Every structure is written in structure tokens, then in C-alpha cells.
Amino acid sequence: MLNYSEIDSILRALVEPTRRQILERLSRGPATVSQLAEPFGMTFAAVLQHLQVLEACGLIRSEKIGRVRTCRIEPGGLAPLADWITERRIPAERHLDRLGEILAETDQPSPKVQDQEKDEQT
Amino acid sequence: MLNYSEIDSILRALVEPTRRQILERLSRGPATVSQLAEPFGMTFAAVLQHLQVLEACGLIRSEKIGRVRTCRIEPGGLAPLADWITERRIPAERHLDRLGEILAETDQPSPKVQDQEKDEQT
DNA sequence: ACAATACTCAAGTCCATGCTTAACTATTCC
DNA sequence: GGAATAGTTAAGCATGGACTTGAGTATTGT
Numbered sequence: 357m358l359n360y361s362e363i364d365s366i367l368r369a370l371v372e373p374t375r376r377q378i379l380e381r382l383s384r385g386p387a388t389v390s391q392l393a394e395p396f397g398m399t400f401a402a403v404l405q406h407l408q409v410l411e412a413c414g415l416i417r418s419e420k421i422g423r424v425r426t427c428r429i430e431p432g433g434l435a436p437l438a439d440w441i442t443e444r445r446i447p448a449e450r451h452l453d454r455l456g457e458i459l460a461e462t463d464q465p466s467p468k469v470q471d472q473e474k475d476e477q478t
Numbered sequence: 479m480l481n482y483s484e485i486d487s488i489l490r491a492l493v494e495p496t497r498r499q500i501l502e503r504l505s506r507g508p509a510t511v512s513q514l515a516e517p518f519g520m521t522f523a524a525v526l527q528h529l530q531v532l533e534a535c536g537l538i539r540s541e542k543i544g545r546v547r548t549c550r551i552e553p554g555g556l557a558p559l560a561d562w563i564t565e566r567r568i569p570a571e572r573h574l575d576r577l578g579e580i581l582a583e584t585d586q587p588s589p590k591v592q593d594q595e596k597d598e599q600t
Numbered sequence: 601a602c603a604a605t606a607c608t609c610a611a612g613t614c615c616a617t618g619c620t621t622a623a624c625t626a627t628t629c630c
Numbered sequence: 631g632g633a634a635t636a637g638t639t640a641a642g643c644a645t646g647g648a649c650t651t652g653a654g655t656a657t658t659g660t
């Protein structure tokens with residue numbers, strides 16, 4: 357739990373489809389809370405909660421001018437997640453087939469491989 | 479909802495800390511279900527459910543030899559998410575301050591900016 | 601000042617998901 | 631063949647998170 361929680365909060369924010377849509381919308385330019393709420397068949401309050409989540413993890417930024425709050429994308433917001441992914445892609449791309457082979461050779465005389473499931477996704 | 483659901487399933491898989499830990503563990507080499515279950519203070523069945531989620535979205539792969547199921551990282555598993563992120567980072571890095579300025583100039587005479595919240599994260 | 605606007609906050613409901621328990625199947629060992 | 635091992639499945643509980651409603655605050659227009 358170091359900067360682990362940063363990744364955690366970003367993933368929790370992104371896992372919500374509505375929040376991803378809000379991000380898409382904002383990546384085409386800033387918008388007020390009401391402008392964001394309109395296209396989604398959703399109450400003001402709900403969108404506001406999403407915006408708070410997005411802002412709390414640094415994916416968006418907002419400022420209130422008068423009674424209007426304008427939201428926009430925070431440029432570097434996705435960077436921590438991008439880093440997390442690249443950190444895990446590079447080592448993963450190696451040593452697994454290697455170890456897999458070793459394990460496959462040392463372990464069984466006549467392996468009866470049966471791979472089921474993994475196909476309920478049209 | 480095209481390959482949108484692919485991103486969705488990957489994010490849903492990654493948002494669980496336990497599943498991320500399982501991925502970390504597997505990125506250091508293949509492991510059986512019992513080997514994976516041991517370090518987490520968790521039942522067999524729970525870990526199995528996590529593994530099914532990870533496999534369903536293509537982040538890991540597993541094969542059963544005899545009564546032992548061995549799991550390993552699926553090399554390209556994180557690629558769709560990585561792509562999704564890069565697609566959104568490049569356009570986001572531009573045109574927002576631009577539009578932000580335009581909006582800020584056309585809208586108000588004497589802006590009273592007040593930015594609160596965003597600090598409940600120790 | 602008063603009303604309308606734009607947002608904010610607090611409860612409360614509802615559903616998805618993580619985890620457990622318990623029964624069950626398939627393999628291996630003796 | 632029978633017991634132990636490794637995994638699998640199903641049912642149920644419990645929590646968290648999304649969304650709503652309803653009341654409240656600050657700002658702007660008249």
C-alpha cells in the first residue's frame with residue numbers, strides 16, 4: 357500500500373462505464389456539470405458523484421467560477437496506470453513460457469490436458 | 479459496445495487488489511491453484527473465482543494436467559488496455575487548455591475562482 | 601429583495617461482487 | 631478398490647458502490 361493506492365483509485369474510477377464516457381466527453385473539451393449530466397439519462401447528483409471520483413484520483417480537474425463548475429481532463433492523469441502496465445508487460449513477456457516448459461517436462465509422464473471454460477463471452 | 483466490453487472486462491478484473499496480486503505472483507512464473515491460494519488468507523474457492531475472472535478476460539491462461547491446474551500470464555493480455563490508454567492520452571494532452579482559455583474569456587467578467595475538496599486521501 | 605439557476609450534501613435503496621461453506625468430481629497413491 | 635489430494639461448482643451472506651430523492655447553499659437576473 358504505497359503508491360499502490362494510486363493505481364487502485366484510478367482503476368476504481370475507470371471501471372465505471374459512465375465515468376469512462378465522461379472522460380471521453382471531457383477529452384473533447386471542458387464542460388460544466390450540467391452539460392455533462394445532460395447526455396446521460398441520470399440525475400445531476402449522480403454525475404456529480406462520478407466527477408468527484410474522477411477528480412479525487414487526478415483524472416480530471418475542475419474549477420468553480422460563480423455558480424458554474426467547469427471540468428476538464430487532467431493531462432497526466434492516466435500516466436500512473438500507463439506506467440503500471442508497462443512495468444508489468446515487460447517482465448511478463450519473458451520467463452513464463454520458459455518456466456512453463458520446464459514445469460511441463462519435469463512433471464508428468466503422459467499429460468492429459470483438458471482446457472475447458474473461457475468461452476462464455478459472445 | 480464493440481470491443482468496449484473487452485476494456486470493461488479487463489478493468490473489472492484489474493480493479494480487484496487480490497487479482498492484481500495474483501498477476502504479480504504469476505509474472506514471477508507459473509503456479510498451481512493451491513500455490514496461488516496459499517499466500518492469500520483466503521479459501522481455495524475464492525482464489526479459483528479470481529482465476530476464472532482473470533482467464534475470462536485473457537490476462538492469464540491455465541491448463542490442467544492430471545488433477546493439477548497450472549496458471550500463467552497471458553503475454554498480450556494487457557495490450558488492449560494499454561492501447562486504450564494511449565488512444566486517450568494523446569488527444570487529451572492537447573486542446574483542453576486551449577478550449578479552457580476560450581471558455582474562460584467569453585463567459586465571465588470578474589471570475590471568483592474557488593477550488594475546494596480533493597484532499598481526503600492520506 | 602426575491603426568484604431562478606447551478607450546484608452540493610446526506611440518506612436511503614438496490615444490485616453486483618467477493619468471500620465462505622459445503623457438497624461433488626476427477627486423479628493419484630497405497 | 632479405497633483414501634487422500636487437487637480442484638470445481640453452487641448457494642448464500644455481506645459489503646460496497648451507483649443511483650435516487652429531497653433538502654440546502656451560493657450566485658445571478660430582475
